[in-house]
Amino acid sequence: MPDAILVLQLEHRKIAKVLNLLKQQLTEIERNEPADRHLLQSALDYLSGYPDQCHHPKEDLVYRKLVARFPELTESLKELGEEHEELAYRTRSLRQTLSEWQQGPPAGNVTLVDQLRAFVDNYRLHMQIEEQHFFPMALQRLSRDDFSEIDFTLFDKLNQSLDQEAEARYGELHAAITQLGNADKADTEQREEAARLATFQDMAAFNDAMQHEGEPVKLVRLAGGGYALEGKGRTIARIPECSETRAAWCAYFFWKATTMKRATR
Ligand SMILES: [Fe+2]
Ligand SMILES: [Fe+2]
Known part of the structure; x- marks a missing residue:
């Protein structure tokens, strides 16, 4: 999306x-x-x-x-x-x-x-x-x-x-x-x-939760500004410049939508 x-x-x-x-x-x-x-x-x-x-x-x-x-x-x-x-x-x-x-x-x-x-x-x-x-x-x-x-x-x-x-x-x-x-x-x-x-107050909290649950994704900061949600060596989504909390929430909804879509296939 x-x-x-x-x-x-x-x-x-x-x-x-x-x-x-x-x-x-x-x-x-x-x-x-x-x-x-x-x-x-x-x-x-x-x-x-x-x-x-x-x-x-x-x-x-x-x-x-x-x-x-x-x-x-x-x-x-x-x-x-x-x-x-x-x-x-x-x-x-x-x-x-x-x-x-x-x-x-x-x-x-x-x-x-x-x-x-x-x-x-x-x-x-x-x-x-x-x-x-x-x-x-x-x-x-x-x-x-x-x-x-x-x-x-x-x-x-x-x-x-x-x-x-x-x-x-x-x-x-x-x-x-x-x-x-x-x-x-x-x-x-x-x-x-x-x-x-x-609980997703920042990038680290989001990444810890994903790792704990065995979800293969990680939120990273981009050098040029903004964030990327990465998984299995590729970028799944790019998130525009915003606070870390907002980026973590955005990543969460994106990942949730992706996994839900996969589950309904
Ligand atoms: Fe609206
Ligand atoms: Fe509107």
Whole structure:
């Protein structure tokens, strides 16, 4: 799988976990239980940062490449670009409602609940459509050369400070995300994955885990920047310049996808 789509999928996993937190807080408010206001604020701060300013623009690069190569796809894809603007607007608007709710009377619950529910549902639907239609379409239609022209590395470098800020914010939310996984007994897989990802703080931790499990892969730093996931003397995937934690997570999802694909053959 080309790196660009892998990076986008990894970011979707993180956004989905933050949306789960928002949904959990929504349920608390609906039950008239005390919501965690700080957590709500952090989750919305995260969503108005990296996803709005980096994730969606990266997808826009893939979108622009697709319609440049296949103009006939313009009509079927144009809603995705519009939805990015809509999501950014909804995030800003929800942050405003949240700050009013934090100062105002309990009557403000109704507006916040309605807005929060619509927000989570819309965001999930948007990502679902991308996962089911947009990403597969890009994978099917774009060539390796097309993907190599989609330069996320440059994008990440330009937004390095924003990326670091997002990592820090996500770190703040991480304990709650892990707790949520623990509380949700029905979703064993998600819980295990959250715990597993939490151990991959850097390249060494990832490599140790792979070696311990007898997986024939290793994550290495590249002299020119970025990382490579190597196995059996060849490069399995290249990962653009980013933090070691992000690279380890990216390598994990890539390897997981590769082994799952092999298992279903
Ligand atoms: Fe998107
Ligand atoms: Fe997306």
